[in-house]
Structure formats: structure tokens, C-alpha cells
Amino acid sequence: MPGPARRRKAEAVPRSSASTALVLAGRALLRGRLQPVEIAIDDTGRIQSIGKVRSGAPRHDVGDAVILPAAVDMHVHLREPGGPAEAETIPTGTVGAALGGVSLVGVMPNTRPPLSDTESWQDKVRLVEGRAAVDVLLFATPTVPRALPFLARRAGGFKVYLAPTTGIEESPASSELPALWDRLAELRLPVSVHAEDPTRFVTSLRPSSPAQWNGHRPVAAEKAALDAMARAPKLLRLHAAHVTTVAGVRSLKAAGLSFEATAHHLLLSDRSGTDARFKVNPPLRSEPERSELWEAFRRGEVPILASDHAPHPGSAKEVPFDRAPSGVPGVETGLPLLLAKVRSGDLDLEVLLSAACDRPARWLGQPLGRLAPGHRANLLVVDFTKRSKVEGRSLRSPCGWSPFEGWEVVRPREHYRDGQRIVEAGEYVGGPVGRVVRPDYAPGEPTDPLLPTG
Numbered sequence: 013m014p015g016p017a018r019r020r021k022a023e024a025v026p027r028s029s030a031s032t033a034l035v036l037a038g039r040a041l042l043r044g045r046l047q048p049v050e051i052a053i054d055d056t057g058r059i060q061s062i063g064k065v066r067s068g069a070p071r072h073d074v075g076d077a078v079i080l081p082a083a084v085d086m087h088v089h090l091r092e093p094g095g096p097a098e099a100e101t102i103p104t105g106t107v108g109a110a111l112g113g114v115s116l117v118g119v120m121p122n123t124r125p126p127l128s129d130t131e132s133w134q135d136k137v138r139l140v141e142g143r144a145a146v147d148v149l150l151f152a153t154p155t156v157p158r159a160l161p162f163l164a165r166r167a168g169g170f171k172v173y174l175a176p177t178t179g180i181e182e183s184p185a186s187s188e189l190p191a192l193w194d195r196l197a198e199l200r201l202p203v204s205v206h207a208e209d210p211t212r213f214v215t216s217l218r219p220s221s222p223a224q225w226n227g228h229r230p231v232a233a234e235k236a237a238l239d240a241m242a243r244a245p246k247l248l249r250l251h252a253a254h255v256t257t258v259a260g261v262r263s264l265k266a267a268g269l270s271f272e273a274t275a276h277h278l279l280l281s282d283r284s285g286t287d288a289r290f291k292v293n294p295p296l297r298s299e300p301e302r303s304e305l306w307e308a309f310r311r312g313e314v315p316i317l318a319s320d321h322a323p324h325p326g327s328a329k330e331v332p333f334d335r336a337p338s339g340v341p342g343v344e345t346g347l348p349l350l351l352a353k354v355r356s357g358d359l360d361l362e363v364l365l366s367a368a369c370d371r372p373a374r375w376l377g378q379p380l381g382r383l384a385p386g387h388r389a390n391l392l393v394v395d396f397t398k399r400s401k402v403e404g405r406s407l408r409s410p411c412g413w414s415p416f417e418g419w420e421v422v423r424p425r426e427h428y429r430d431g432q433r434i435v436e437a438g439e440y441v442g443g444p445v446g447r448v449v450r451p452d453y454a455p456g457e458p459t460d461p462l463l464p465t466g
């Protein structure tokens with residue numbers, strides 16, 4: 013991590029007409045360099061200016077700590093409705109997000125019942141309103157065709173499961189895909205895809221370890237599903253969830269499609285653990301494949317970081333491996349694990365901020381994820397001199413375990429949502445003010461996460 017930069021004259025930036033409510037002073041990454049900065053936040057909770065601020069507004073100086081945009085995690089499972097509440101709820105999952113530096117979560121629809129029609133939409137909104145600590149963008153499943161027009165006017169995106177996984181028993185046959193893509197293309201919303209082709213699963217195996225799980229749902233299944241995505245119409249805003257291999261990265265880039273990698277696929281291999289706490293879909297891959305994916309991420313070739321936060325109760329993971337559910341918690345640890353990699357010099361901060369903040373925000377049409385005037389002041393304060401260790405039992409998620417037990421993390425010291433502090437000294441101090449948001453693509457803003465960001 014570079015030390016404090018020399019003070020430099022700040023550039024002139026536009027000012028809004030609202031009055032300044034708070035000035036945050038510290039260091040920030042601007043034009044590729046960590047430098048001293050003052051960020052004025054207006055009374056509507058937007059960033060007003062970045063540079064020297066002349067204002068009598070309250071000033072909070074964070075010293076040598078670094079002010080970062082808060083992250084956007086477009087892939088979490090919060091287990092409501094239907095539970096199990098011992099795994100997660102919307103309040104616990106969104107407080108975990110706030111503590112992990114995430115100010116907006118994309119919530120997946122594989123609940124009981126799934127979010128697929130009018131009724132389940134209304135239930136879900138009732139469950140979020142007044143209970144969520146951060147903003148929520150709701151993904152629906154397109155499995156009830158008559159509900160699509162209703163959902164398209166309300167949901168933040170759609171999630172397509174090409175393979176069975178938690179809560180998903182059936183997936184579309186490849187012959188049904190062209191019609192499904194056509195229906196979704198009309199809706200003009202982001203479509204996230206669980207890309208595994210179940211016809212490539214190796215069913216002769218009865219897996220009893222993460223390495224055998226990798227053999228059962230092999231890389232070839234991911235490849236076949238990604239190839240099917242590449243054949244979809246180009247006007248579709250398609251995004252591949254949890255890509256696990258560099259071959260996948262290359263084919264998605266060639267097809268011009270958006271995609272994400274998770275912290276667990278970047279940092280854990282199928283030999284990192286032997287029990288069902290390391291069982292996840294798609295599986296953890298071999299160490300050489302993991303390290304290749306990590307190198308691609310470090311080079312900035314993976315546009316989006318997401319957690320695929322999928323907690324299960326500890327007791328559910330203690331049964332024989334083949335009967336345990338797949339999924340690992342991650343919303344509270346994903347960004348802090350990678351901030352620790354920045355601290356140790358293994359990852360460039362700019363690469364991390366593009367993948368964790370800017371690009372997912374663009375893809376989901378949110379005025380977030382960058383230090384930019386007019387953006388929501390969803391900001392973090394990170395002190396890179398302070399590190400700690402992941403402790404499953406101390407996480408906010410009631411599941412109480414993590415596959416990253418004992419790993420080093422750098423947690424945000426403060427988190428601001430619309431200029432209001434929701435994490436202070438590493439503790440959650442906010443309220444249930446999270447809203448349901450939808451994509452709003454600002455005219456002239458590049459929204460494609462594969463484009464270079466500025």
C-alpha cells in the first residue's frame with residue numbers, strides 16, 4: 013500500500029445548488045494516485061464536489077485513512093421468504109453487507125417460494141421495506157411467462173438458472189433457450205445467468221469431497237453453458253454469474269458479455285477444505301485453475317466482483333457431503349478479503365474498485381461506485397494499517413461460519429449511505445432505511461462493464 017501522497021492543487025469541479033452538509037477529508041484514489049482530498053456532501057446525500065472545499069459545514073478528517081466508494085454486490089441470497097432464518101434474513105444479511113462495505117445488494121430469487129409472480133413480488137417488497145440496512149435490487153425468475161410484464165415494470169433484473177441448485181429443481185432445456193432469450197430481450201433489464209449445463213454433469217460419481225464435487229459439476233459444464241450464452245441475441249443485457257475459469261473469462265470477453273467472479277472462486281481451491289462448508293455451485297476448482305483466475309482478476313480482466321453470498325445453517329453442512337446444500341456466506345467478507353490483498357501488495361486498489369464498485373453500479377444503472385460529483389455519497393473509510401481475521405461466529409449472518417475462517421481482512425472503519433454514517437469504528441450504527449431500487453441508465457453514461465472505466 014503506498015504511503016501518504018504529496019499535497020497537490022485540487023481541480024475545479026462542478027457544485028450543486030444544495031447546501032453542503034458534511035466535508036470528509038482524507039486520502040482518496042484520484043487519477044490513479046492516492047492523494048489528499050476533501051469531499052463535500054450536500055444535504056440531499058450526494059457528492060457535491062471533490063477538491064479543496066471552502067465551507068463552514070461540519071468537517072470530518074479521517075487522517076491517513078482512505079475514502080473509497082462503497083461496493084455494489086450484485087449477487088446475494090438472503091433466504092426470505094421461506095428461510096431458513098438460522099442461515100440469513102434480510103435484516104441480518106443487509107447489516108452484514110453494510111459492515112462489509114457494500115451499499116447495494118442484488119438479491120436473488122431462489123427463495124421459497126421463488127420471486128416469480130405478482131404475489132411473490134408484493135411479499136418480497138413487504139419483507140424489504142423497513143427491514144433492510146442497505147439498498148436492494150431485486151432479481152426475479154422468468155419462470156411464469158404471464159407475470160413477465162408485471163415484473164419487468166418493477167424488478168431490477170432477472171436471474172436464469174441453467175442448472176439445478178439450491179431451491180431450483182428444474183432448468184430450461186437448451187432447445188427452450190432461444191425463445192427464453194427473445195422474451196427477456198424485450199424487457200430491457202439486466203439478466204444474470206447461472207451458467208452450468210447439467211447435461212455435462214458426471215452423474216456416475218457420488219461426491220464426498222470438494223474435489224469430487226468439482227469432478228461432478230466439471231469445468232466442461234460451465235463452458236457449455238457459456239457457449240450457449242454467447243449464442244443469445246446481442247441486445248440482451250446478459251451477465252454470467254460466478255465464472256470460475258480463465259477459459260470462461262476469454263470466451264465471455266470475446267462474446268462481449270458481462271460477468272462476475274466471486275471471492276471464493278478467486279481465493280479458494282477444491283483442496284482448501286475437505287468438508288461440505290466448501291461445497292458450492294459452481295464448485296471450487298483446482299489450484300492451477302484458481303490461480304489463473306486470480307491472475308486474470310489482478311490484471312483487471314474480470315469486470316465484476318460479487319459474493320454469491322449463500323449461507324446455510326452450520327447443521328445443514330454437517331451431514332454427509334452429498335446431502336449437504338451448496339453455498340457459502342460472503343457478503344461481509346468479500347471486499348475486506350480483497351482489501352487485505354491490496355494491503356499486502358498483491359492487488360491494485362484501482363483494479364479492485366473497478367470490479368467491486370464502479371462496474372457493477374454501471375451495469376445495474378445506479379449513481380454509485382465512483383467518487384464523482386452528483387453520485388450518491390455512499391462512501392467507506394478504510395484504514396489500511398488495521399487488519400483483523402475472519403471469525404465465522406462473529407459475522408452478522410446467523411449461519412455463524414465462513415470458509416475463510418482465520419483469513420486476514422481489512423474491514424471498513426466507516427460506511428456512509430447518502431452521507432449518513434451507518435458504520436462507525438467498525439460497528440453498525442444505521443437503521444432499516446434501505447430501499448428497493450431499479451436500474452436507471454443515465455443518458456450518455458457508459459453502462460457496459462467491459463468498457464474501460466473513467
Ligand code: DOR
Binds near residue numbers: 089177291292323
Ligand atoms: O452454491 C450455491 N448456492 N450456488 C447457487 O447457485 C445457489 C446458492 C444458494 O442459494 O444456496
Ligand code: ZN
Binds near residue numbers: 087089
Ligand atoms: Zn447465487
